[in-house]
Amino acid sequence: TGQAVMPRSFRLLEELEAGQKGVGDGTISWGLEDEDDIELKNWTGMIIGPPRTSFENRMYSLRLECSNSYPDQPPSVRFTSRINMNCVSSNGVVDSRAVPVLARWDRNYTIKTILQELRRLMLVKDNIKLSQPPEGSSY
Secondary structure, eight states, rough: OOOOOHHHHHHHHHHHHHHHHOOOOSSSEESSSSOOOTTTTTEEEEEEEESSSSSTEEEEEEEEEOTTTTTTTTOOOSSSSSSTTTOOTTTSSBOOOGGGHHOOOOOOHHHHHHHHHHHHTSSSEEEEOOOOOOTTTEE
């Protein structure tokens, strides 16, 4: 393709800046777990559950790990807040095969893409009414 590939660090710094600015509606957010992480490896994310679902008005925290092969490979994603969703294992790990953007990863996807997708999955029929663990409980 001859297209220049953005280095991992530039790409992640761009994502960090986007996370600091925030997303329009405030339903998702993300940032570095430790602002001194010069490898830009460990990230936290937050999703506010969509209205009229069993996730409503709850804040869900996640950890994302961007390996050295990011963005060619997706980050590993794990909920730190307890959640009951079809794509999340009993210890909070997100099953990448069950999340379309992770299963068919594209290097143009971002941490924001993943958080938006997980929030969208809260609205699918299989998840929307699942009973949730007590609010504020974590893995």
